[in-house]
Amino acid sequence: MNNNAQFLKNIWYLSAWETELGDGSLARTIADVPLLFLRTDDGVSALLDRCPHRFAPLSCGQVKTDHVVCGYHGLAFGADGKCVSNPHGPIVSALQVPTFPAVLRHAAVWVWLGDREAADPALIPDMHFIDRAGPAARVEGHLENEAHYMLMVENIMDLSHADYLHATTLGNGINTIAKTKVEVGERSITVRWSADDHVLPPVQDAVMPRPGQPAFFRNDVEWSAPGAMVQTMIFGPADQPEQIVGDSVTAHVMTPMSATRTHYFFCHTSNLVSAQPEMVPQIREILLGAFAGEDSPMLAAQQTRIGSADFWDLGPVLLPSDVAAVRVRRRMDQLLAAERGDSVEQPA
């Protein structure tokens, strides 16, 4: 796949956390489409953020209950995109803002940019763990990264990077040494790391009853197109496999903003945070230190070196640890080709 803008249309994009939208509105560009999200009585609405009259962004106007007034000439549009007020003349049928299917689910706003008929909310990746945790026990955030979303996805599908890039917090060699298994499903690809007798990374080790002692460790990431990943981690003392000390689920969702910029949405939950919600700020700081402080500059630098070249054309030397990332990239190549109508041979 090439770094040029090639985005799936018939797919749900996580576009915001519900807390970002609040009771009002939020302007955000998803896959090169400028959108205005409006909170409605029964959910959320996604409008093209562009007045049909003279193309001013509606987000430069005023958002009222269930409608938005363009700040340039006062045209008002409802959450369904239909004009509700035209101070300059009759409301002709052309006075309408394109809208996109949008739903609130799992404390997030999801949008569908493709064929409206196909926008089935059942296709949204399952992230019920977010609902179960509840608002007080979530560590959620939104970052903007200067890298193609596929680089951001591959970063999570190969967590061995944590052993080097996050060596003081989330990695200590365990992801590299762990056994790796990849499962390819019809709509998901899952990678499972497991180790039975290894000291944990600093952040996990610190919550163990006896830090510095070997542990068992299960770390799974399940990907759904285009960039939704759910990471499940379980660990405890190596000699007491029945004692689960840590049990966390974290969403890492990469949504393209443009060909070289990516929204990174994360939401971390765990048994520890549920028990002690006062830990949220401290864990947020650890995660931001890793995601914003370490991943973000490294992936921006990686993007700079790739430039506008096609990833495959550069001849990457792939390692065993890349197996899940490569599966995902090839799946995305197929999905994009299918949307374009190319005939693609399925690999064996």
Next chain:
Amino acid sequence: MNNNAQFLKNIWYLSAWETELGDGSLARTIADVPLLFLRTDDGVSALLDRCPHRFAPLSCGQVKTDHVVCGYHGLAFGADGKCVSNPHGPIVSALQVPTFPAVLRHAAVWVWLGDREAADPALIPDMHFIDRAGPAARVEGHLENEAHYMLMVENIMDLSHADYLHATTLGNGINTIAKTKVEVGERSITVRWSADDHVLPPVQDAVMPRPGQPAFFRNDVEWSAPGAMVQTMIFGPADQPEQIVGDSVTAHVMTPMSATRTHYFFCHTSNLVSAQPEMVPQIREILLGAFAGEDSPMLAAQQTRIGSADFWDLGPVLLPSDVAAVRVRRRMDQLLAAERGDSVEQPA
């Protein structure tokens, strides 16, 4: 018309206020041409701001009386573009800077980028109101906007925007409610708004004998290609149509710098300012609040949404209030096509 650089050549461009030039020089890019304006004994001269030797900007050198010395290798050129000193050898005829017809008129510098023979100063739009007001009673300014000049022109040709974008100063609904009439002349297009019994916008209402009372209101804008607009406004109490309280004339001149940047020159005069020139700073503040504080970001946002697309290709939904703006845009399309030598059908 497309946002790509398409500029008329055989036309006068307002390029600076005379006060900006002063007794010296001014470097400014007009329609992608970098120019150096030099004050001369009998007026102004416009040189290509590029030394013919090694292409350093002459504006990086020293301006002396009636000539400029290139700061890189010391070549000197007169206001007529001819080399007057070459420290490195003979003054060959090729040592010459291209010049463009330029005149001072209406307290402004005007330049002509096309066929020299056709540069008739009589083609400069009539702005004698500027001369009549005199320097002390003018509120003049120059802004740079991040928008195509046609968007800037259309902003003035449809002043109904003031009711929404400048609702605390220059608009209160009156421009929207006013009767509109458009007159198409051979070299100008005029739009006239009139209302006979409506409260005035805040800025005008404040100078009425009895604020908050209905007024009569005449507001005309006359456009000349490519971006010179003269706005004449008259108002007074609705019940005393013989009592003219306010009588102002304002120039709004949009000169392209490049395909997406525009010089905005304004000059406001009125009976009130003539009577009380000490009001100039206060009125300048009001106008800058509207033009720089409100128009400029809105039009830059509009430009961002349009990007490099052709305005018509985006399918704008035009309103009755757009009639003058559309007339102007079509006239510009014709003038540009005519300069390119395209055959164009005149609309009926």
Next chain:
Amino acid sequence: MNNNAQFLKNIWYLSAWETELGDGSLARTIADVPLLFLRTDDGVSALLDRCPHRFAPLSCGQVKTDHVVCGYHGLAFGADGKCVSNPHGPIVSALQVPTFPAVLRHAAVWVWLGDREAADPALIPDMHFIDRAGPAARVEGHLENEAHYMLMVENIMDLSHADYLHATTLGNGINTIAKTKVEVGERSITVRWSADDHVLPPVQDAVMPRPGQPAFFRNDVEWSAPGAMVQTMIFGPADQPEQIVGDSVTAHVMTPMSATRTHYFFCHTSNLVSAQPEMVPQIREILLGAFAGEDSPMLAAQQTRIGSADFWDLGPVLLPSDVAAVRVRRRMDQLLAAERGDSVEQPA
């Protein structure tokens, strides 16, 4: 020659002063190639600054003795580019970073981007004056300029610019008035300025026994492709030609970073600095005042006016003082054409 990236490959590029590299490493882009220079026991190594795995810059990792560890996934590469550690699997032969011939010479790092077999260090321009002066008596520096390297080269090949651009320090008309002679060698082009009875520029005049008196003056610049220039200056009282007051040698080396950015490496030595090494900071300040304070903005402005146009297409009006610069530009055109395999006619 056109401003687009057209760089010689089979040539030595001065890429850093040895003091910039120190005992560690240095990342720098040369002719659009991102390089990582590593100090080794016996010299220096130049690696492509891009991990062959997923293209992260190696310079974002950790440099150890004689090897570098990629900061993203922990792959380690020796100074010869070969993988020395792969935590994720076997070291396959493809796990290798491209390297480029690099040598330390004349207190500088030199790299060769072309055919490895042809990389003969004997082709490095002779700058033994740097070694003779020794570290304490050198005034060396590195600047980055926003101009094509050929503009930077021509700036030095025509030092008459100093009389105008550096009129308060390095020029006073003497370079303009001096006799000029150009010698075209097989691998170099030399320009010689000489004057026998002229007051020196301010900086040189200040060290004369009797400032303000006429002097003899010899100022030579020898160019080697693509951008290495050695300037030798000798001066003393006009009436005592045997008394050499000043005797300096200065390297001005222009190395392309990209099509519009240039590394400027300078190294000044002289009998005066050798006798009084405490003068180094003061002389550095004078040179930076001229090179960074005056040349850099002027050449960036020149580049802006040229834009992406071909220099010849703009029709420069050449002066007698351009003779050496033009010889160099034509030689470069020939060398570039020869590398591309074009057939080029030699001028008579």
